[in-house]
Amino acid sequence: MMLRSLRSAVATTASLAAVGGAMAVMAAPSAAMADEGMWTFDNFPVQTVNQKYGTHLDQAWLDRLRLASVRISGCSASFVSPEGLILTNWHCVVGCSQELSNPQQDYVKNGFTARTREEELRCPGQTAEVLTEIVDVTARVQAAGQGLEGAAFNAARQAEITKIQNEACAGDDTFSCQVISLYRGGQYSLHKFRKYDDVRLVFAPENQAAFFGGDPDNFNFPRYALDAGFLRAYEDGKPAETPTFLKWNPEAPKEGDVTFVSGNPGSTSRLLTMSQLERLRDQQLPVTLIQNSELRGRLLEYSLTGDEAKRVSFDPVFGLENSFKVYYGQQAALTDPEFMAAKRAEEDELRAKVAADPNLVQQIGDPWADLARVQTTATELYLPYRQLEASAGGGSQLYAWARTLIRAAKNPTMTEAQRARLSEAVGAETPVSTDMEEIRMRYWLSKTREYLTVDNPQVKAMLGRESPEALADRLISGTKLTDPAFRRQAVGMTVEQLSAADPLLAFVAGNDQAARAIADRWAAEVNAPTARAAEKVAQARFAVYGTNQYPDATFSLRLSYGDVRGWTYRGVTVPAFTYMGGLYERATGSEPFNLAQAFADNESKVNKEVVYDFASTNDIIGGNSGSPVVNADGEVIGAAFDGNIHSIGGAYGYDPELNRTVSVSTAAITEALRNVYPNPRVLEELGVR
Structure with missing residues (x-):
């Protein structure tokens, strides 16, 4: 499904x-x-x-x-x-x-x-x-x-x-x-x-x-x-x-x-190079599978604690179980020797045709080698990028609102019209289960400590002297972000006012600089060179095979x-x-x-x-x-x-x-x-x- x-x-x-x-x-x-x-x-x-x-x-x-x-x-x-x-x-x-x-x-x-x-x-x-x-x-x-x-x-x-x-x-x-x-x-x-x-x-x-x-x-x-x-x-x-x-x-x-x-269709990866597929297989998919599996277990355990817990956890568990199986199936495909051999043969054919055309080689160089080098950097940055930015909050809606509000307050270019639209979006009447929110925050904080290690400076800054469990309890039980009226009011506050008004907002504000720093590195050192090299691979495909091709899915x-x-x-x-x-x-x-x-x-x-x-x-x-x-x-x-x-x-x-x-x-x-x-x-x- x-x-x-x-x-x-x-x-x-x-x-x-x-x-x-x-x-x-x-x-x-x-x-x-x-x-x-x-x-x-x-x-x-x-x-x-x-x-x-x-x-x-x-x-x-x-x-x-x-x-x-x-x-x-x-x-x-x-x-x-x-x-x-x-x-x-x-x-x-x-x-x-x-x-x-x-x-x-x-x-x-x-x-x-x-x-x-x-x-x-x-x-x-x-x-x-x-x-x-x-x-x-x-x-x-x-x-x-x-x-x-x-x-x-x-x-x-x-x-x-x-x-x-x-x-x-x-x-x-x-x-x-x-x-x-x-x-x-x-x-x-x-x-x-x-x-x-x-x-x-x-x-x-x-x-x-x-x-x-x-x-x-x-x-x-x-x-x-x-x-x-x-x-x-x-x-x-x-x-x-x-x-x-x-x-x-x-x-x-x-x-x-x-x-x-x-x-x-949301996303396909049929045009990725072998080096990109191999990093997916060896790092990104295994980490995603492990973390999804543990979070699923925590939510399933919670769902057994009562009728209301079962009700509010139904859709999150439903989605998590299914996405887990998708990643499991994708990993199975990428670990299948016959499948990967076919993908490699496809890439080798294209690269051979490019190599046979000196003008095309002069135009695009060797983007496959460029992408292989990017994977080395991506492997190094992936875990901190995932834990501090891409998956920060572990799926907590309250955390997502907090980060949106903090980053909006830091944005001097936002117009009044944009703030009005943001106020309407974050202020919508949306039910929030604080039990589920705390489970997600505990899970994310504990996994961040586990994956980045206790001595990591960002982990130290996040946790201080608190355990992931105690910190999650303090942030979720103390936040006012469950109140739509407060969220609407918060759109007009400064970072200092937000931090003084709410513990979760203060937590996000205090750790946002580190999150943005790793996000900036990922964008500059992974996304930018990937985009440049991938464009050249696309040029090669067009030159060799023509334009009668369909692109990868992009939710368009x-x-x-x-x-x-x-x-x-x-x-x-x-x-x-x-x-x-x-x-x-x-x-x-x-x-x-x-x-x-x-x-x-x-x-x-x-x-x-x-x-x-x-x-x-x-x-x-x-x-x-x-x-x-x-x-x-x-x-x-x-x-x-x-x-x-x-x-x-x-x-x-x-x-x-x-x-x-x-x-x-x-x-x-x-x-x-x-x-x-x-x-x-x-x-x-x-x-x-």
Whole structure:
């Protein structure tokens, strides 16, 4: 399940090891193989798709799909009515469900249904964005850093990017503008979005319906999950007018039907060099796995202490478990000899072609050697950078607010308008579990001491004479940042005033200089030379293979194509479809295979012949969660929510024989809205009778 990063699945070590071997069959860099690719909308291979599938796609078709596609926090979605109704995954709205819940009303466990527009509840901090414009700004961005190195290079590039974004949005808060790096810096695109800041929850099923089978089924198939939810975009207190939307098709697709997935894949690393992949394998992924595993254990232990603890920890544990499994699968791919041999052969082929062209060598030098040298520096800086900056606070929301406020107070260039927006953002009514916050702070402080050692100057400065446990207790129990009114008031304070007003703010202020120092070193000594060298690798790819390539994923809008299809692995054929009747057959009565209450109560009403979930060859990754799956007519027929076990290594490569996208069908969603969670209002809005 693809969460806001990537919901994945429990798998045995043997199964995960097999993933790497399966991944070893990869496309030649010169052209996408089979249905491979997360393509930008301005470089989608329309002719290739039309020839292969007999479709009649054109620019108008692409434009309609782009303008109906929605990016929400960490996920993808789509407009499915002219009144701002948004289809996405349940696991993309479960955070909202949890924030709106309380000990008396648990919308995660029991689900949420708004019977009227007035009952639709605003999701704290949620936004919805629609990509309205794409402009190539490569020349401007690359020229800005010409002749510069390190911090100066970063500053010049960032200044130009900020200038481009400000020019494009021109101070209009209804839009957001973002310069996206593509092909690891080989190209830069300005993406302009129509933005909706008022997004409300319309429908979410019970968690047991959406996540039936739990971790054992996760990242596997067959699946029986109603991983779907509805939001609505509002503007000026009214449902937004969204004339470009996807027509709802309540019929399930057939095997072999062409499918398109439009969404925002989060991050892939298919264009990384071998030295970069090896550092991921040898340092970054192992550290991440170890720390995630320990934090998961602490949160799971806490979840067993009572009903309220179980409620507030559900979504954090859910996300942490799944991200852990993704990293585990990625590590399995990178430790598979066959997979890495294929990656090395791919790199060797490109380097040989470059070496055969003296003009190209003169132009780009040896960026692979440059990147290898950067990895030495990155290895040295990674742990302090991770502990003091990148993962500081261990995921604590209170710590994140404190750091935001301290850094805003230190920023003399912030305008009144920017401070007003910050005040609104940090002052949103967001429930905070102080128990969970303390667990995260204790964990982070203890791991920082462990990884950087007791005698490290920054560790000494952070802890003083306190233990991680005592310090975490003092900071969390004493902070006022749980109060939204105080957070809004704090936006106007100086650093000195903030430090005097609150112990957590004082702690962050006292340690921020060290955090910023290591962040500056990472930016200057790792990010800047990586960006320069990666641009040259991209130039090499363009020179050797042309521009008919898709870039790595960057949580920007992409379109993949494929068809509805199962797969065969080691003599076992997995069909493309599951049916609603299969849910009842698979149910055992014991977690995680117990029926959701509404499905149990309404079994006699459910049409068990309806297609529940289906598999397709579309190439996706985390961030694609909630992406609309559409047919050749541009109608929505499902919502992507997962990949199969063979797609775990999809961050590094794609195997057309085995990689599959898993989606919940609109047929199943329609059936559920009719007979399990009756909602005639939404069905009518979807045009379903």
